[in-house]
Amino acid sequence: MIINKYTIFLALLVFNTLAQSSSTASFVKANQLYNICKSESKADMAACEGYIMGVNDSVYSGHLSEKIQICMPQGVTPSQNRLIVIKYIEKIPERINTMADVIVAEALSSAFKCKK
Secondary structure (H helix, E strand, O other): OOOOHHHHHHHHHHHHHHHHHOOOOOOOEHHHHHHHHHOOOHHHHHHHHHHHHHHHHHHHHOOOOOOOOOOOOOOOOHHHHHHHHHHHHHHOHHHOOOEHHHHHHHHHHHHOOOOO
C-alpha cells in the first residue's frame, strides 16, 4: 500500500480525535487502537499502521530501547505488523485498557525476538 500525504493527514486526524476523546492519562488505549486496526476503512488501517510504525521508531530511536528489543527482518510490511498487533491484543483481553504503545511494543518484541 502506498501511503500518500492524504493518508497521513487522515491518520493524524483520526489520532487527534482519539486524543481529544480519551483521558489525559494516556494518548491511546489498546482498545481504541484495536478498533481502528480492525476497521475495514483504508484511512483507519493507515492510521493503525502509522501508529505501529511510530512505536517501532520510538524503540529504535532509543525511547524504549532499554526495555524492549525488536529485531524486525527486512521486508515486513505495515499490514503484517497491523495483523500481528491485532492478534496480540486478542490474546490479552484483560489488558485492553493498557496504553496502546506498550501493547504494540510488546507485540512486535514478541513477534520479532532478537537473537542473543
